[in-house]
Amino acid sequence: MIADLVIRNGTVVTPEADFIASVAIADGRIIAVGDDAAMPAAAETLDATGLHVLPGVIDVHVHFRDPGYPHKEDFGTGTAAAAFGGVTTVFDMPNTIPPTGAADVLAAKHAIASASAHVDYGLYGLLGEDTIGNVDELVAGGVIGFKLYMGNTFGKIPSPSTGAMLEAFEVVAPTGKRVSLHAETNSIMELRETRLRAAGRIDALAHLAARPAVVAVEAVSRAAILAEWTGARVHILHISSAAELRPLAEARARGVDITGETCPHYMMLSSEDYARLGGVIRVNPPVREKSDHEPLWRALADGLIDMIATDHAPHAPEEKTRNDIWTVDCGFPGVETQMPLMLTEVARGRFSIRDYVRWSAANPARIWGLAPRKGAIRPGADADIAIVDLAARWTIDDMKLQSRSKITPWHGREVRGLPLHTLVRGRFVMRDRRLQADARGWGRSVHEIQNMPPAAPRNVDLSLASVTRPPEG
Ligand code: DOR
Ligand code: ZN
Numbered sequence: 001m002i003a004d005l006v007i008r009n010g011t012v013v014t015p016e017a018d019f020i021a022s023v024a025i026a027d028g029r030i031i032a033v034g035d036d037a038a039m040p041a042a043a044e045t046l047d048a049t050g051l052h053v054l055p056g057v058i059d060v061h062v063h064f065r066d067p068g069y070p071h072k073e074d075f076g077t078g079t080a081a082a083a084f085g086g087v088t089t090v091f092d093m094p095n096t097i098p099p100t101g102a103a104d105v106l107a108a109k110h111a112i113a114s115a116s117a118h119v120d121y122g123l124y125g126l127l128g129e130d131t132i133g134n135v136d137e138l139v140a141g142g143v144i145g146f147k148l149y150m151g152n153t154f155g156k157i158p159s160p161s162t163g164a165m166l167e168a169f170e171v172v173a174p175t176g177k178r179v180s181l182h183a184e185t186n187s188i189m190e191l192r193e194t195r196l197r198a199a200g201r202i203d204a205l206a207h208l209a210a211r212p213a214v215v216a217v218e219a220v221s222r223a224a225i226l227a228e229w230t231g232a233r234v235h236i237l238h239i240s241s242a243a244e245l246r247p248l249a250e251a252r253a254r255g256v257d258i259t260g261e262t263c264p265h266y267m268m269l270s271s272e273d274y275a276r277l278g279g280v281i282r283v284n285p286p287v288r289e290k291s292d293h294e295p296l297w298r299a300l301a302d303g304l305i306d307m308i309a310t311d312h313a314p315h316a317p318e319e320k321t322r323n324d325i326w327t328v329d330c331g332f333p334g335v336e337t338q339m340p341l342m343l344t345e346v347a348r349g350r351f352s353i354r355d356y357v358r359w360s361a362a363n364p365a366r367i368w369g370l371a372p373r374k375g376a377i378r379p380g381a382d383a384d385i386a387i388v389d390l391a392a393r394w395t396i397d398d399m400k401l402q403s404r405s406k407i408t409p410w411h412g413r414e415v416r417g418l419p420l421h422t423l424v425r426g427r428f429v430m431r432d433r434r435l436q437a438d439a440r441g442w443g444r445s446v447h448e449i450q451n452m453p454p455a456a457p458r459n460v461d462l463s464l465a466s467v468t469r470p471p472e473g
Contacts, residue, residue: 002042004026004042004043004426005024005383005423006023006025006040006045008036008046009049011052012377013054014055014376017354018052018353021033021034021035023053024039024040026426029380029425033377048387052353052388054357054361054386055357055365056087057088058088058374059335059360059364060307061180061309061311062078062312063093063312063331064079064092065096065314066109067108072315072316073314074112074116076118078335079116079117081402083119083424083439084401084419085339087335088422088424089446090120091124091144093124094123095147095154095157100126101127101131101134102134103134113445114443114444117444118429119429119443120443121443122450123144124146125143127146127148129168135171136175146168146177150182150183151183151184151284159186165226166229167464170230170463173233173455173457176452176453177452178368179232179233180237181219181220181236182237183223183244184211189210192212193326196210206326207282207325208271208286208288211286216239216244224251224258227258228255230459231457231458233258235260238263241285242292248304248305252304260299260305262296262305264308264341266293267297269409270292274287278321278325280320280409281409282320282331284331300351300355307367308338308342313331313334314332314333314405315331332409334408336403340417340419342417343416361376362375363375370449373449382424385421387421392418393415394418396414396415398410420432425444427439429442
């Protein structure tokens with residue numbers, strides 16, 4: 001067999017090992033990993049001597065704004081940013097216009113994504129109080145999982161009551177899909193924001209004051225109780241505080257199928273950066289204290305937090321720089337900067353490159369049912385690969401980002417590690433730091449290859465559907 005491409009003599013990284021090897025690719029899949037002399041003949045070769053060959057990042061948390069906010073981002077620009085960040089699969093959030101909460105809206109988003117995506121993607125369905133009845137049609141229409149907003153954030157999607165949330169979990173549990181939670185309790189932060197505004201606070205730190213860690217702690221704890229009761233699988237998005245780790249660990253110890261992610265900004269920025277960055281740092285949940293950093297790093301290291309994601313949340317500069325913090329849009333881009341920010345910590349010796357691929361690719365693939373097709377450099381897997389120069393030193397420049405949103409808290413930051421080439425299913429989508437013209441529309445939805453373990457619903461006889469079913473006969 002003649003391979004389409006052999007990537008020669010790079011350092012191949014898996015969660016267990018890194019070793020010099022060549023990687024042969026045919027028909028979009030990896031067909032061999034090993035000694036260069038053992039590689040099949042190939043139509044094309046790429047010399048990766050001195051470079052690292054990583055499984056492409058799977059970022060399970062991005063907002064590509066399409067349809068609805070084309071001035072912030074669209075699926076084309078968002079996935080171009082992903083390609084430049086070494087990201088080969090993204091999961092897109094449902095707070096677009098209209099929100100992705102019904103089959104027809106989902107179908108429209110699939111059409112947009114398949115026409116313009118440069119990398120593979122999954123689409124989240126919205127699990128809101130008024131979309132619980134749409135779960136089955138959303139699963140049939142091809143969602144990767146569900147998103148439930150326990151608290152208000154950009155897009156102002158109303159948060160379901162605890163009663164509705166229990167019903168939502170009851171309905172999703174038998175589907176086996178995972179529910180990703182924006183775990184911030186709305187009533188706490190709404191009251192605090194009202195009081196802070198009444199007190200005349202409009203400074204950036206007022207945003208943090210409105211959402212202390214207890215907002216997240218309460219939400220994680222409550223979500224875990226409902227997940228335990230119903231058997232629904234849950235994923236805690238953007239873990240921002242040390243305090244959330246205890247309810248997460250306790251739920252895991254009780255056997256709840258609960259996973260979690262954190263983002264670079266919660267481990268690399270702190271309350272000390274608010275004065276410098278102003279509204280640019282406004283994000284939900286908020287960037288917190290320096291004392292949160294070490295516990296979050298440790299939780300990643302010991303496996304309590306499973307993965308790194310970005311919450312890529314692009315906005316226009318004028319939406320990020322208003323004087324009154326309550327009028328500033330929340331979030332900032334991240335899909336393109338996550339890898340260099342994390343690799344800089346590898347260069348500093350905080351953790352290993354093997355740890356990084358566990359958090360960025362292997363664990364997301366396993367937890368979201370995409371393994372063994374995605375998330376690994378292994379024969380049989382999709383050739384989703386980032387070829388990275390770990391030694392490159394460069395400075396993040398917002399104006400050079402692919403995202404339409406040219407404003408991030410990372411501007412001017414010196415980093416180490418640069419993805420030079422990104423392949424999705426064997427095709428270069430970014431090569432020599434250039435977007436490939438034929439990459440647009442190459443991305444495919446990964447829901448078709450998703451393979452979650454059998455569903456394990458609990459207390460089914462007590463569910464709302466069961467207790468309201470008319471008696472037979
Ligand atoms: O800061 C945020 N921005 N947090 C979210 O949860 C949503 C996101 C957005 O869509 O802008
Ligand atoms: Zn988000």
